[in-house]
Amino acid sequence: MAQAQAISPATVQRIWDAHGLEPHRTRSFKLSRDKQFVEKLTDVVGLYLNPPDKAVVLCVDEKSQIQALNRTQPGLPMKKGRCGTLTHDYKRQGTTTLFAALNRLEGTVIGECKARHRHQEFLQFLRRLDREFSPPVGPSSDRGKLRHA
Numbered sequence: 001m002a003q004a005q006a007i008s009p010a011t012v013q014r015i016w017d018a019h020g021l022e023p024h025r026t027r028s029f030k031l032s033r034d035k036q037f038v039e040k041l042t043d044v045v046g047l048y049l050n051p052p053d054k055a056v057v058l059c060v061d062e063k064s065q066i067q068a069l070n071r072t073q074p075g076l077p078m079k080k081g082r083c084g085t086l087t088h089d090y091k092r093q094g095t096t097t098l099f100a101a102l103n104r105l106e107g108t109v110i111g112e113c114k115a116r117h118r119h120q121e122f123l124q125f126l127r128r129l130d131r132e133f134s135p136p137v138g139p140s141s142d143r144g145k146l147r148h149a
Helices: 009-018 037-049 119-132
Strands: 058-071 090-103 108-114
Touching (some): 058 119
């Protein structure tokens, strides 16, 4: 990367450190071969940086196989002179799938966990978002429904 950008390796390392990047820990990375990748990426980033008026911009993601954990003992509450405490060990409760959407404008997160990870669960979550961001009923509404790509 340093050679491609005509800068020193130390500069690349300082930039990575400043942003908490650790690409050496990534085992693989696949760059899209789509000829329009840069244009598509620019469009998506542009939505986050400069969303159209009255638009709802959501970043939707799914994370499967998250371990559902509970502490083995309840923590002690905070009291004068002592911080609250938590045990260091957990009871494993299996796995769950997290579906989440970040509302870029409001900075809020809408999420839900599902026991299974199939396309049906993801579609249910997208339908939930569609309901939550649907326009009010009536002819004066100027908010549109979510468009799914």
